[in-house]
Amino acid sequence: MSIKKAYQPTPSGGQPLTRVDLINSHPNNQQKKLNKSRAILVGFGLAGVSLVSAAVGAFLAVALSTASPLQQIQLTNEEQKIFSQEETVTDKNLNLPVLSRPVNILVLGIKVISSDLDERGIEYDKQDVGYLHLVNSFDGLSDSMLLLRFDPQQEKLFVLSIPRDTRVDLEGHGIGKINHANQYGGPALAAATASDLLGGINIDRYVRVNVQGVEKLIDALGGVTVNVPKDMKYNDFSQHLYIDLKKGVQHLDGDKAMQFLRYRYDEYGDISRVQRQQMLMRSAVEQTLKPATIVKIPKILSVIQSHLDTNLTVRELMALSNFASKTKRANVQMMMLPGDFNDGSESVSYWLPNEEAIDRLMTKHFNLPVNANNNYASVAHDAQLLNPNLKISVQDTIGNQEALQSALDTLRTAGYNRVSASKNWQDPLVTTKIIAQSGDDEAAAEVRSILGVGEIVVESTGVLQSDITVEVGRDWVRRRRRLSQADLAPGLENNFDN
Structure with missing residues (x-):
């Protein structure tokens, strides 16, 4: 199967990519010889990236002999042009390599079952188990797709869920779902398609990890503690997929974590699953960026190698590890591709990209320039700090309707005209959470300044289609006790302590 067209990269955040013909057929997966050293540091949690301490990364320099030790397929010369050839790291004296510029990495979570390969006539290690079993392969649909931006200038990690x-x-297959790109043309077509979708952003590197690898990785990390928002139950006997999770905060092992990630049988389907992925990803990042994780590295690496495919080099792995070890929790910002469900007129269910919102998001967080060649460059950006048309959803987490109503009143009094109450969030919060659902952290900061309390997080776990979601915690109740009704007017609340 050939890839007819793709995009030639430019430096991250540079000019939009141009099309070039790919004249070579996409190769079959060829297992490259892997160095069996147990001292590799790889950080690819959840959908692919689990970063740990830079100190352990020092072993990489002496433990591995190949430039990209975890790359399991051979890209053609033209496919390699999809990814940036620009240097991404630099060495400072005798220190570990560090990122020399922002780096964009496309992460693909791959799920391949036996019937997928049977239908396409692809050879694999068949198991006579009587059901459709998972195969340790990368030659299938991407079950999840993330664009990660490691930005050393801002000291931030941006995560965009697609x-x-x-x-x-x-390219070559017409209109379809983006999860088919990897199956049709591997990481090269997936990267070219994602770049085109996101206004021509450069993709520097790729990472592919299959679901077996994610499950084993979470087990090696000792599991992940998350808040399961509701009871989840689903059975697919043909695949031996059994999901049975109870509502509430709990510690999930690899099998339970995969049930949490793969469940999509609710009102919003895959979009709800994207939100759960971000919830688990944040928990995983917070757990892996701890000194206690270092002692688990040999076990982690012994199970991840055969389930991971990436063109990251040894020095880049070291630099990413170094960067991650210094990244603050608040500087990990997670977003979801802006869009909406199609209206049902088509026979296939799609998530329809919102081009104007994508332009704003990519310009703000991924440094995509606004120019005449940009597909979305015609969007006018409002420089005014206060945006009264923000869609703000407010949720009660503490069972206090009076506190909820006062938060609604405060925001409306401040001038916001699209404020509404949403279904209560069941996890009681001590600190109010202000979620920048669409990635606008400046708008979230403005909401916080008006409320006078709260923690700002940039992620897409709030109310779908809101710009800002406010989950009211106990700190808002304490603050209300200090304020008289007259003090709720905008501009006076900052005279009070938080």
Whole structure:
């Protein structure tokens, strides 16, 4: 199967990519010889990236002999042009390599079952188990897709989740879902398609990890503690997929974590699953960026190698590890591709990209320039700090309707005209959470300044289609006790302590 067209990269955040013909057929997966050393540091949690301490990264320099030790396929010369050839790291004296510029990495979570390969006539290690079993392969649909931006200038890590049902133009295959790109043309076509979707952003590197690898990785990390938002139960006997989780905060092992991630049988389907992925990802990052994780590295690496495919080099792995070890929790910002469900007029369910919102998001967080060649450059950006048209959803987490109503009143009094109460969040919070659902952290900061309390997080775990979601915690109740009704007017609340 050949890839007819793709995009030639430019430095991250540079000019939009141009099309070039790919004349070579996409190769079959060829297992490259892997160095069996147990001292590799790889950080690819959840959908692919679990970063740990830079100190352990020093072993990489002496433990591995190949430039990209975890790359399991051979890209053609033209496919390699999809990814940036620009240097990403630099060495400072005798210190570990560090990132020399922002780096964009496309992460693909791959799920391949035996029937997928049978239908396409691809050879694999068949198991006579009587059901459709998972195969340790990368030659299938991407179950999840993330674009990560490691930005050393801002000292931030940006995570953009791209729903698997996103409607795109797949080169040589017409209109379809973006999760087919990897199956049709491997990481090169997946990267080219994602770049085109996101206004021509450069993709520097790729990472592919299959679901077996994610499960084993979470087990090696000792599990992940998350808040399961509701009871989840689903059975697919043909695949031996059994999901049975109870509502509430709990510690999940690899099998339970995969149940949490793969469940999509609710009102919003794959979009709800994207939100759960971000919830688990944040928990995993917070757990892995701890000194106690270092002692688990040999076990982690012994199970991850055969389930991971990436063109990251040894020095880049070291630099990413160094960067991650210094990243603050608040500087990990997670977003979801702006869009909406199609109206049902098509026979296939799609997530329809919102081009104007994508432009704003990519310009703000991924440094995509606004120029005449940018597909979305015609969008006018409002420089005014206060945006009264923000769609703000407010949720009660503490069972206090009076506190909820006072938060609504405060925001409306401040001038916001699209404020509404949403379904209560069941996890009681001590600190109010202000979620920048669409990635606008400046707008979230403005909401916080008006409320006078709260923690700002940039992620897509809030109310779908809101710009800002406010989950009211106990700190708001304490603050209300200090304020008289007259003090709720905008501009006076900052005279009070938080």
